[in-house]
Amino acid sequence: MSPSERRTAYVLKMYPRFSETFVVNELLAVEAAGERVDVFSLRAPVDGRFHEQLAAVRAPVTYVRSSGLRAADVWAALAAARAELPGLAGCLDELLSADVADAVQALEVAVEVRRRGIGHVHAHFASVATTVARLAARLADVPYSFTAHAKDIFHEDVDPEDLRRKLRDAAGVVTVSDYNVAHLRRAHGPATSRLQRVYNGLDLGAFRFADPVDRRPVVAAVGRLVEKKGFDTLLDAAALLAADGVPFRVELVGTGPCEGALREQVDRLGLGDVVRLRGALPQGRVREVVQSASVFAAPCVVGADGNRDGLPTVLLEAMALGTPCVTTPVTGIPEAVRHDVTGLLVPERDAARLAAALRRLLEDGALRSRLATGARALVEEEFDVRRQAVRLRALFAGEHEAVPA
Known part of the structure; x- marks a missing residue:
């Protein structure tokens, strides 16, 4: 797929979010660099405040069902996915072990990834967004990556084994400082082989x-x-x-x-x-x-x-x-x-x-x-966001750049 045809899904816990200006900055920069982006938000926004530059983001936004799921919804999601996802049977064990809401969201994202011809899935934060992105990417048979920030790697509630699996399975991992790189390497060793530092940038x-x-x-x-x-x-x-x-x-x-x-x-x-x-x-x-x-x-x-x-x-x-x-x-x-x-x-x-x-x-x-x-x-x-966008697009294309040890 040529760079002009390449399409990337961003999986975010909530979009837009007033406190996450870096996400909007990044979306605008990768779009300006030529990336076609689709946003999947796992939660509806709860804050009526939005930044002015949000209007300039071209990416379509899909809000994925996250609450009020009934048994019928789960079966409907599986039925819809069966026709779209050839690898579904091979992922059933992992689907069954996942939280029900995460599993249904992953199925719905994976189906849309296949239907829209999306070739890469990227998530922000190593917590629920990456949980869904990883599973959706497996179901759709495309690579995934994620950006690790702070609470998602330092908070006492972080499950080290879960984070290590996400690091190990990702086609590439970004984190926002050299401090984070050193921390993740100490804690997770070989699982960080595809880790790189990309600062959050500014326009x-x-x-x-x-x-x-x-x-x-x-x-x-x-x-x-x-x-x-x-x-x-x-x-x-x-x-x-x-x-x-x-x-x-x-x-x-x-x-x-x-x-x-x-x-x-x-x-x-x-x-x-x-x-x-x-x-x-x-x-x-x-x-x-x-x-x-x-x-x-x-x-x-x-x-x-x-x-x-x-x-x-x-x-x-x-x-x-x-x-x-x-x-x-x-x-x-x-x-x-x-x-x-x-x-x-x-x-x-x-x-x-x-x-x-x-x-x-x-x-x-x-x-x-x-x-x-x-x-x-x-x-x-x-910290120029245009330079960061070049590195992210290379990551989405499979050209990861691990940080030297």
């Missing part, structure tokens, strides 16, 4: 760099309000800055399960005049908040359950826009934020060190300018 044309030398004393922070983002430490640092009389304001954008606790912390620390919780904002407004700030704070931590960020896309966006970053050396973050070169690193959960780094950047315009310039140069060199 740099959408992120205009501006020198931060003369910006107002504002600290921006963006993300889901969950433990791994470390925003409670940011508020503790803000209290230290306020106690020292430092003029500043914090703009915290996002929603999530920790919102109530964070609002209570703002009240308890007397930060109502300097910290504003902005809720969710459209992507264009988020960029305005970030680019008008003197500092971007991402005090990421490893959660009690092992959950952590991989390499937050919003951190790369801040670097591209020219907003110097203060963050922590969690997982792949130091691959982008190199201390005193492209940003500042502080230990996780250390409010005093975080406050000191924020103060340095709030008060030193020349330092802000130097770090921002270095950060933009690194993003252009390593």
